[in-house]
Amino acid sequence: MTVPELLDRLESHYGPQKPSWPVDPYEFLIWWHCGYPASDVRCARGWEELQKIGISPAELLAASPKALTAALKPGGMVPELRALRLKEIAQRVEHEFGGDFRRAMKRAALKKFPNIGDPGADRILLFGGVSPLAAVPSNCPHVLVRIQRGNVRLNYGVVYRQAQEAIELEVARTPEARQRAFLLLKEHGQALCKAAKPKCGECPVRAECRFTV
Numbered sequence: 511m512t513v514p515e516l517l518d519r520l521e522s523h524y525g526p527q528k529p530s531w532p533v534d535p536y537e538f539l540i541w542w543h544c545g546y547p548a549s550d551v552r553c554a555r556g557w558e559e560l561q562k563i564g565i566s567p568a569e570l571l572a573a574s575p576k577a578l579t580a581a582l583k584p585g586g587m588v589p590e591l592r593a594l595r596l597k598e599i600a601q602r603v604e605h606e607f608g609g610d611f612r613r614a615m616k617r618a619a620l621k622k623f624p625n626i627g628d629p630g631a632d633r634i635l636l637f638g639g640v641s642p643l644a645a646v647p648s649n650c651p652h653v654l655v656r657i658q659r660g661n662v663r664l665n666y667g668v669v670y671r672q673a674q675e676a677i678e679l680e681v682a683r684t685p686e687a688r689q690r691a692f693l694l695l696k697e698h699g700q701a702l703c704k705a706a707k708p709k710c711g712e713c714p715v716r717a718e719c720r721f722t723v
């Protein structure tokens with residue numbers, strides 16, 4: 511099954527997808543620290559509370575660690591640590607990039623921020639409209655690899671690269687096409703093709719998938 515065929519099938523099943531997070535690069539970086547373990551639901555909870563303080567670098571630097579921790583608590587574990595991370599982010603944006611996060615829009619620069627590896631950097635650059643990279647959802651790079659290659663026994667980095675290569679080869683290099691691929695794979699990884707216990711019996715691509723239970 512080609513990647514475009516897979517994406518069409520997933521879209522028929524799940525419907526068109528839209529990002530459920532802020533796509534502005536700086537806002538995404540803050541949102542990403544609003545929940546832990548990071549998920550759309552947990553991050554949205556912390557994000558909502560954080561609005562009461564404000565998310566600009568100046569507002570984050572002015573807030574007390576205690577106030578930030580309290581705001582981040584609804585987002586899950588280690589709110590104290592995430593509050594410190596927000597301070598660190600705000601400080602770096604202010605002092606290294608003159609308050610303009612757009613100046614950090616390169617993968618290497620993004621990866622110097624806390625909790626941003628290749629998947630996070632690629633996602634920021636793709637959804638921020640900076641570059642139509644072959645970004646893969648960080649919590650489910652296995653989806654494409656299972657379908658195309660079968661059971662996944664490789665380490666995370668290898669699986670991520672294999673998924674990225676498949677997108678690079680088969681999905682048009684436009685922001686719209688790459689964002690659509692990311693969103694549909696993410697939805698499928700969350701709804702059915704879960705890392706631990708995939709619900710293959712309910713899957714719309716079961717007949718073409720090489721994964722065996």
Ligand code: SF4
Pocket residue numbers: 653656657702703704708709710711713714715716719720721
């Ligand atoms: S059949 Fe199972 S492993 Fe294959 S894509 Fe569907 S849920 Fe994932």
